[in-house]
Structures are given as structure tokens and as C-alpha cells.
Amino acid sequence: MRLLVVEDESLLRQQLEQGLGREGYVVDGAEDGKSGLYYATEYEYDAAIIDLGLPEIDGIALIRQIRADGRQMPILILTARGDWQDKVAGLDAGADDYVVKPFQLEEILARLNALLRRAAGFAKPKLEFGPLALDISAKRLTVNEQAVDLTAYEYKMLEYLMLHPGQVISKSELTEHLYAQDYDRDSNVLEVFVRRLRQKLDPDQTLRPIETVRGQGYRFNLNVT
Amino acid sequence: MRVDKCGRDIEPMSKIAGNSTYSLQSRLLLAFSALLFFFLGLTGIILDRAFRNSVEAGAVERLQVQIYLLLSTVEEDDGEFYFLEDLQEPRFSQLNSGLYGFISSPAYGVLWRSDSARTFVMPDPEFFANRLAVGDTRFRRLDSVGAEVYFALSYGILWEDGIREYSFSVVENAAPYYSEIANFRTSLWSWLGGVAVLLLLIQLALLRWGLLPLHRLAVDLKKIEAGQRDKLEGSYPKELEGVTDNLNLLIESERKQQSRYRTTLADLAHSLKTPLAVIGGLLPRSAPDSGAGSTLPDKVQLQAVNEQLDRMNQIVSYQLQRAMRSEKASTLSRQVNASRTLRRILDALQKVYADKSIALDYQVDPKALFFGDERDLMEVLGNVLDNAFKYGRSAIWVSLQKTGSDGRGLRITVEDDGAGIEEDKQNFVLQRGARADTLVQGQGIGLAVVTDIVGSYAGEIRVEDSQLGGARILIEFNSNLTTGSNE
Numbered sequence: 001m002r003l004l005v006v007e008d009e010s011l012l013r014q015q016l017e018q019g020l021g022r023e024g025y026v027v028d029g030a031e032d033g034k035s036g037l038y039y040a041t042e043y044e045y046d047a048a049i050i051d052l053g054l055p056e057i058d059g060i061a062l063i064r065q066i067r068a069d070g071r072q073m074p075i076l077i078l079t080a081r082g083d084w085q086d087k088v089a090g091l092d093a094g095a096d097d098y099v100v101k102p103f104q105l106e107e108i109l110a111r112l113n114a115l116l117r118r119a120a121g122f123a124k125p126k127l128e129f130g131p132l133a134l135d136i137s138a139k140r141l142t143v144n145e146q147a148v149d150l151t152a153y154e155y156k157m158l159e160y161l162m163l164h165p166g167q168v169i170s171k172s173e174l175t176e177h178l179y180a181q182d183y184d185r186d187s188n189v190l191e192v193f194v195r196r197l198r199q200k201l202d203p204d205q206t207l208r209p210i211e212t213v214r215g216q217g218y219r220f221n222l223n224v225t
Numbered sequence: 226m227r228v229d230k231c232g233r234d235i236e237p238m239s240k241i242a243g244n245s246t247y248s249l250q251s252r253l254l255l256a257f258s259a260l261l262f263f264f265l266g267l268t269g270i271i272l273d274r275a276f277r278n279s280v281e282a283g284a285v286e287r288l289q290v291q292i293y294l295l296l297s298t299v300e301e302d303d304g305e306f307y308f309l310e311d312l313q314e315p316r317f318s319q320l321n322s323g324l325y326g327f328i329s330s331p332a333y334g335v336l337w338r339s340d341s342a343r344t345f346v347m348p349d350p351e352f353f354a355n356r357l358a359v360g361d362t363r364f365r366r367l368d369s370v371g372a373e374v375y376f377a378l379s380y381g382i383l384w385e386d387g388i389r390e391y392s393f394s395v396v397e398n399a400a401p402y403y404s405e406i407a408n409f410r411t412s413l414w415s416w417l418g419g420v421a422v423l424l425l426l427i428q429l430a431l432l433r434w435g436l437l438p439l440h441r442l443a444v445d446l447k448k449i450e451a452g453q454r455d456k457l458e459g460s461y462p463k464e465l466e467g468v469t470d471n472l473n474l475l476i477e478s479e480r481k482q483q484s485r486y487r488t489t490l491a492d493l494a495h496s497l498k499t500p501l502a503v504i505g506g507l508l509p510r511s512a513p514d515s516g517a518g519s520t521l522p523d524k525v526q527l528q529a530v531n532e533q534l535d536r537m538n539q540i541v542s543y544q545l546q547r548a549m550r551s552e553k554a555s556t557l558s559r560q561v562n563a564s565r566t567l568r569r570i571l572d573a574l575q576k577v578y579a580d581k582s583i584a585l586d587y588q589v590d591p592k593a594l595f596f597g598d599e600r601d602l603m604e605v606l607g608n609v610l611d612n613a614f615k616y617g618r619s620a621i622w623v624s625l626q627k628t629g630s631d632g633r634g635l636r637i638t639v640e641d642d643g644a645g646i647e648e649d650k651q652n653f654v655l656q657r658g659a660r661a662d663t664l665v666q667g668q669g670i671g672l673a674v675v676t677d678i679v680g681s682y683a684g685e686i687r688v689e690d691s692q693l694g695g696a697r698i699l700i701e702f703n704s705n706l707t708t709g710s711n712e
Binding site: 081 | 490494497498499501502503504505506507534538542545546569570572573576577579580599600603604606607608
């Protein structure tokens with residue numbers, strides 16, 4: 001999952017980048033509204049965290065411009081003032097949730113998970129596809145109610161595919177959402193991950209949850225239950 | 226009565242505008258009426274005097290003519306006077322006719338009297354005794370015992386022989402003249418009275434027209450006070466333009482000051498809370514149970530630091546929210562459509578709590594108004610509804626009604642089906658100005674801030690048990706108060 005964090009306080013931004021990175025998110029940081037707008041309109045993100053008090057372009061104007069550009073990713077606002085005028089203005093402008101400063105990283109993670117899940121159309125915190133169940137809060141996969149161990153990248157890939165069921169996800173899109181920008185993008189690594197995932201999810205090859213669409217990418221094929 | 230930040234009393238603007246014993250209109254009307262009555266009275270007296278003088282002058286002329294008539298026909302023989310022909314004026318011959326003729330000399334008194342004066346008693350017997358120079362006339366107004374008034378005119382002559390001097394006198398009853406004067410007087414004062422009433426009405430109309438811009442100014446100021454307008458609009462006469470321009474500047478400057486105050490507080494909030502967030506991020510929430518560097522004192526210290534951090538955060542949040550709203554001692558409130566604000570808050574909260582699938586039921590009067598700052602209403606509705614969404618399980622009921630005979634009051638009811646607030650804590654959470662570090666855990670600072678805001682508008686807030694099973698928050702803003710007071 002690729003996230004954009006727009007926060008002018010560099011220490012706080014670094015903390016968010018590191019904390020979210022530890023949780024498996026790929027994070028781009030922007031220090032003001034102007035660079036935030038550049039990132040948000042130039043790259044694809046799964047969600048954005050935007051502080052309301054930003055230099056250059058303030059948070060509310062930034063959210064409006066992102067929405068005006070047609071970007072639909074969930075946006076979480078950070079507000080220091082915490083009054084309802086700000087919260088409502090931010091939500092009116094197009095944000096989806098708010099967190100009042102100071103906050104705990106756990107709170108941000110919980111809100112982000114809920115937003116990502118909601119954006120993918122899931123009401124419950126667990127994504128269930130037949131015998132497969134992915135708890136994105138606990139980052140835990142079960143097959144037939146048996147826990148399955150996944151590496152961080154395997155989990156990230158499966159989560160992304162399960163949040164976009166039925167859609168063909170290209171290898172480049174997967175790479176962008178799984179790796180930081182400066183990562184050496186080798187599509188062979190993705191193929192290795194997919195092969196390992198297939199073995200862990202469907203050792204008998206009866207479900208075939210991840211389909212390879214020739215020349216286009218991968219598709220998660222199971223139906224939501 | 227409200228007080229400003231220095232403790233001085235603040236009078237409502239409308240009271241200041243009308244705070245004098247007499248209104249401008251009464252003052253002008255009173256002064257102009259006094260002037261009008263003085264000049265009309267003086268005019269009446271002068272005209273009355275002039276007419277009276279003119280009537281008396283006319284009487285003198287007529288009496289003079291009568292004397293010439295007597296002179297032209299009288300003959301004297303050995304001290305006896307007789308007339309060559311009948312007197313042309315028949316009233317001389319008719320007894321007590323009201324016109325009497327006399328011929329007298331200072332030495333012998335009355336030598337002849339007309340037939341009409343046979344029984345007439347001269348009111349002033351001395352009248353004939355005084356010598357009158359030849360060719361002179363003497364006019365007298367004689368008051369008799371019987372309240373009759375007479376005009377008397379004497380004319381001194383030298384007889385043909387050049388030796389004897391006589392006085393020819395004519396006395397006439399003055400009643401017809403005074404009757405004429407009385408008629409004139411009645412007519413004169415009636416007309417003057419009519420003119421006075423007409424002038425007063427015209428003056429009243431002119432005053433109202435002249436003072437109309439001031440009335441408009443007072444009405445506009447009242448509208449600003451009631452929150453129906455932002456500033457004085459429209460054109461005023463140039464004499465008032467200076468005042469209205471300055472008032473607009475004053476209003477604008479007060480609003481700018483409020484805005485500056487909020488911006489400063491927002492900056493302060495940002496600059497305090499962001500470092501708090503950084504510190505919070507640097508500290509782990511709890512020390513690992515095992516590990517080389519983890520000792521019991523470390524855990525205790527970490528817990529203490531975290532607790533102090535939470536406390537600082539709560540105090541900063543609570544005091545900043547209080548400070549941000551306590552600046553609104555403004556007399557210039559605004560009129561806020563409460564249902565529109567409620568709609569915005571509900572839209573925002575439904576977005577945030579989309580996962581909870583709360584069944585929201587509400588009864589909202591679309592014309593319900595809040596007289597005050599919209600930020601205050603947003604804080605009240607936002608905090609109360611946020612609690613309802615947070616603690617409610619599946620259902621929320623919201624009601625917004627206008628109250629009071631003038632419809633300027635507002636009643637807000639919010640109910641949820643959550644766990645509710647225990648009875649012994651219901652009063653505690655509503656204590657005004659409860660210190661942040663003594664607030665009930667889980668209630669956050671929301672209800673304490675709401676209680677502060679409601680209290681500053683002299684409103685009421687109650688926490689009860691809802692029929693839905695959770696808490697029922699009832700807030701009433703009174704109709705007779707339009708603006709919040711300073712803390």
C-alpha cells in the first residue's frame with residue numbers, strides 16, 4: 001500500500017514515515033502543500049494523511065485540489081486545533097476522517113485500515129473470500145481458519161490484490177504500491193511472490209485465487225463471502 | 226447585563242441609542258411648538274390691539290361728524306340754544322338712544338342737552354368742567370356704574386361774537402364697538418389656533434421625514450445586534466455618513482480582531498500540539514516485558530512520562546478550546562440557521578462513522594435559529610453528536626426545535642442507544658470549568674467544553690437516561706439572550 005504523508009513538522013513526518021513503513025506501507029513524505037499536491041497528482045496512492053496547517057497551500061485547499069483532480073483515495077486529516085469548524089471544513093472539502101493532534105501511531109493505523117477497507121467496499125475489518133480470511137487490522141491470514149504465515153511482502157501483495165478483487169493489477173502497479181520509489185524494480189521478484197502465495201493459499205490447486213492474465217498482470221478471482 | 230473583559234458594564238446598542246429622557250423628535254417638537262405658540266400669541270395680541278385702536282379711531286371720526294352736524298344747525302339766542310331744523314341724526318331725539326349731545330361752557334356747565342339725554346347721567350360729571358382750548362378735541366372712554374362703557378368726544382369752539390367759548394360734546398354707548406371687537410377677537414384666535422394646529426402637523430411630518438435616516442440607522446443597528454445583518458448598508462445622508470462609516474469600521478475591526486485572536490490561538494495550538502505529538506511518537510507506549518535494557522524503574526518512569534504527556538495533552542486541548550470560545554464577548558452576534566449547521570455536522574459524522582451503520586432519526590425545524598457565533602453551535606453539536614456516534618450502538622435520535630414566544634430560543638436533544646452515563650457521573654460531567662485533569666476518562670473534553678459554551682449563553686444542559694437505552698443530552702438556549710458572555 002502506498003501512502004502520502006503531508007506534514008510540515010519534519011520530526012513528526014519522519015515518525016509517521018518510519019512508523020507506517022514498519023507496518024508495511026510504502027510512504028512518500030511532503031513538507032508543504034505545494035509538494036503534497038505535486039505528489040498527489042503525479043503518483044497513485046492508496047491513501048493520504050494531510051495536516052491542515054500547512055505552508056504554501058493549506059490542508060483544506062490541498063484536499064479540494066486533489067479531489068478536483070479526480071483523485072479518489074481516502075484522505076485522513078491531522079488537525080492541531082481540534083475544533084469542529086476545522087473538522088467539518090476538512091471533511092466537507094473531501095477528507096474521509098480526522099485525527100486530532102497529538103495522536104498515537106496506533107490510532108492512525110486503525111483509522112487508515114478502516115479507510116482502506118471502506119474504500120475497497122468492505123464493511124467489516126476482515127476480508128473474507130470463501131475459506132480465505134484476511135484480518136487487515138491484525139495483518140493475519142487464515143485458510144480454513146488455520147493461520148498461515150506470510151512474509152511482509154507476501155502479505156502486502158495479497159492485501160493489495162484482495163482489496164481489488166476481480167480487477168487486473170499490472171506488475172508495474174503492484175511494484176509501485178509495494179516498493180519505495182528508489183527500489184530496484186525487478187518483475188521476477190513479483191513472480192516469485194505470486195508463486196509462493198499460491199502454494200500457501202492453495203496447496204491443492206483447487207481454489208486458484210490468483211490468476212495470471214497474460215501480458216496484463218494478476219487478478220484475485222475469489223468472490224466475497 | 227453583560228460585562229466586558231475589563232469588568233465594565235456593556236449596554237445593548239439599542240439601549241444606548243434610545244437612552245435619553247426625551248427623544249430627538251420630542252425635543253424638536255417641544256421647542257418648535259413653544260416658539261410657534263409664542264409667535265402666534267404675540268401676533269394675536271398685536272392684531273387685537275391694532276383692531277381695537279382702529280375701531281376707537283373710527284368711533285372718534287363718527288363722533289366728530291356728529292359734532293359738526295350739531296354745529297352746522299345750532300343757533301343761540303340770549304343764552305338759549307335752538308336748532309334751525311330737525312337734527313339729521315334721529316338718535317339725538319330718541320330718549321336713551323345711546324347717542325347724546327351736549328353744549329357746555331366751563332363757567333355755566335351744561336347749557337344744552339339733546340332730547341335723548343334728558344335722563345342720562347354722565348358717568349364722569351367733571352368731564353364738562355374742564356376748559357377746552359378753541360379748536361381742540363378731547364376723547365375719553367367713560368366707564369359707568371352699570372358697567373356700560375361710553376365714548377365721549379368734546380370740541381372747543383369760539384362763538385360768532387368772538388367772546389364766548391363753548392364745548393360741543395357727543396357721548397355714545399360703546400357697546401356696539403366692543404361687540405365688534407369681541408367678534409373680531411373670536412374670529413382672530415380661531416384662525417390663529419387653526420393655523421397653529423396645521424403648522425404643528427406639518428412640523429411633525431417634516432420632523433419624521435428629517436429624522437427618518439436616524440430611525441433607519443437605529444433599526445439597522447438593531448438588526449446587526451440581532452445578527453440579521455453584518456454591517457450598515459445603503460445610503461445615508463451626508464451628515465450621518467461619517468457616523469455610519471465609523472460604525473462599520475468599528476464592526477469590521479472587532480470582527481478582524483476576533484479572527485486574529487482565533488488565528489493566533491490556532492497557531493499556538495499547532496505549535497504546542499505538534500511537539501507533543503513528536504514526543505509521544507518518540508516514546509514507546511510501554512516498555513517491553515523482557516530485554517537487556519528493560520528494568521522495573523524504566524517501566525515506572527516510562528509510564529509516568531506517558532501519563533504526564535496525556536495529562537499535558539488534555540490540559541492543552543481543554544484550555545485552548547475554552548480560550549478559543551471565551552473571546553466572544555461580542556455584542557455583534559449573528560443569526561445562524563441551526564438546521565443547516567446540524568446537517569453539515571451529521572454529514573461529516575456519518576462519513577467518519579460509516580462503519581457503524583447507525584440508524585439516524587431526527588426531527589428538525591428548518592427555521593430553527595441560533596443567535597450567536599456559528600463556531601459555538603458547531604462545537605456544541607459536534608461534541609454532543611460525536612459522543613452519540615461514538616458510544617451509540619445502532620440508533621441515534623436528534624431533535625432541533627425553536628422555543629420561546631418569539632421563536633428565538635433553541636432546544637437541542639440528542640439520544641443514543643449506547644451504555645449511557647451513570648447517574649452519579651451525570652452531574653459531574655456538566656460541571657462548568659471542570660479542570661481538564663479531573664475530567665472523567667472517556668468523556669474527553671467534549672462535554673466540558675459544551676457545558677462552558679452553553680453556560681456562557683445562559684443556556685441549560687441536562688444529561689438524562691434515554692428511552693433508547695443510552696444517554697439523552699438536552700440543551701436549551703434561551704430566547705432573551707442573543708450573545709455569549711465573557712468568562
